[in-house]
Amino acid sequence: MAEPIEDFYAVIPAGGVGSRLWPLSRAEAPKFLHDLTGSGVSLLRNTWDRLLPLTGPNRIAVVTGKAHEHRVEDELPDIPEGNVFIESSPRESAAAIGLAAAILQRREPDVIIGSFAADHHISRQRAFEFAVRQSVALARAGYISTIGIAPSEPSVGFGYIQKGDEIDVEGAPMAAIVEQFVEKPDLDTARKYYADRNFLWNAGMFISRADVLLAELAANEPELHAGLLEIAEAWDTDRRAEVTDRIWPGLKKIAIDYAVAEPAAEKGRLAVVPGHFDWDDVGDFASLAKLISGGRPDRMSILGRNEMVLADESTGLVVSQTNRVIAVVGVQGLIVVDTEDALLVTTSEHAQRVKSVVGTLQSRGDDRVL
Template sequence: MSAPIDDFFAVIPAGGIGSRLWPLSRAESPKFLHDLTGSGASLLRATWDRLLPLAGRENIGVVTGRAHGDKVEESLPDIVAENVFIEQDQRDSAAAICLAAAILRGRNPDAIIGSFAADHVIGRQRVFEFTVRQAVAAAREGYIATIGIQPSEPAVGFGYIKTGEELVIDDAPLAALVERFVEKPDLATARSYFADRSYLWNAGMFISRADVLLKELAANEPELHDGLVEIADAWDTGDRDEVVARVWPGLKKIAIDYAVAEPAADKGLLAVIPGQFDWDDVGDFASLWNLIAPGRHDTVTVIGDNENVLDDAASGLVVSQTDRVVAMIGVENVIVVDTPDALLVTTPEHAQRVKGAVSSLHDRGRDSVL
């Protein structure tokens, strides 16, 4: 399983600020540039390392914003320069992924592309590789493939995929059709999904022939498709800057789930491969605490300098980025994030609401701390 797949190109969308991880994650230093797990590598670098055996160095690209291009290349010194695709500004995942697909189709009409977020944490590498190779096999048969994660709990923070009829595809023994996508459920619904076992977490990984992906985009969002193709046709020429400046601001902001995946599922063109590997999207500080201290929530877990944290009859997560002493006494299940210009105090139950605080700060003109 160690040989890269010849016609496979891995695309890493690296955008967004990870607002639920504020104030650790900021616009200039989003979460994918941080080492959140103590591995010694940023999440982006860990994603690159994970994809290297599948695609090889020359077939991994990153789609990112202008503010992060230099930091991406610093984090990934082995990346081929022409495989760093810079967006003028964010236009959501359909534009990011399908721009890469259109560029790569121009370079290789037979390319199969896979999209893998820069900020996910994945364990059991060999199982991950086996799953991706099944998705590539499904893509060769003309399907758009996605990877769904077998739930380990009735989570309310993820969207779900309802699996349908099994498919018969050589080299993809676990492939099935996607019956439908469902949005993030309430707890009672999540419990019913967890008991059902035919529901998988939607991890946002998509694998497809580039031409198939673009054909589906053209059918559902023709103006977005035409704009991206115009940009892609000029990408490797001297006209790139002029065309991007003219076309990009008018592109529709829409997620690839809505622009491509859900319509493809309705047509019977979307396959899903269940992923049995460990997966986390580190969506908030509660999931980060669970990730780095699973089953150990009766003590204080520290990210940063342990010498700065004092605790007595306390439990929680402390992210320490200053020389300030943080003392936790007689409190339970508390999350403290201490940075030079902002302090966050919350609980796991309310960790998802951090995004609302970021919105409020933006409305108040406090962008300097965002």
């Protein structure tokens, strides 16, 4: 087995409720704390396990909300005490990843960081590691690198990255310059992208030297950058709470894509490495159903307590989180999600609408089940 990468640090932003996965995903137990793949452990733990060969246990940091601190520590018992960075309130990905970059760069000036979502599914570990190692080589050469997923179908659910010219960097044989980012396309366009092979899914993974990332942020969002530096300076001192409380709530809410990646791409400083592994953001129950069934909609998939589910002439997905008997009789392509205090019944076609149910519950003040 290959050794961990000496100058590399992984950052896992663990925020986001995932309300399209309600009632599985809740404010108190968001998506990343759930086992959504039937692996036996949470998506967060999967992410940790996937990064471990690249970093070792002492070089992974998690950025998460106050409410999840203990759950995160329970999931990752080996994480060093100082590597759980608590956001006092949610401020989107540029602030979360920027904070980690600023703290880690103070601790270790030449560190290379990579950010990896806490709640995505990835299989084919060796292909993943190969893509990360190439990205680290690119980062050492001064690039900000992203891993773009080689599409397995013409999806309209993801943004795309268009590959440009090859980059000649030792250790990154598949690297290319990012030509442009493209928003989620319509189906015809997605089909063209799929046939083209130069369009990759934007999976939101970014790898770069921390100082390079911060410099790019400084150029595009100087106030956000200055605020993060001031917090980072106080972070490992007894002034952390005071400075954070003063500055954090006023920081701009912006995605790292807009604050760093897209401007860097325009300057020709963003590299992309194609990732030839299965990747899924498990964004809604349609995505989950597909994942669990292995793409075979003609079967009945069960996530959770298999032995409690009786399926008779039925297909779809049953998520069973209780010790109740669940009988599905003669229904096709249905999604049934059974939790202690809430039940959802929907279809893959309507999976996106689940978010609106959460909205309705919020407006009713039904916080008990959110």
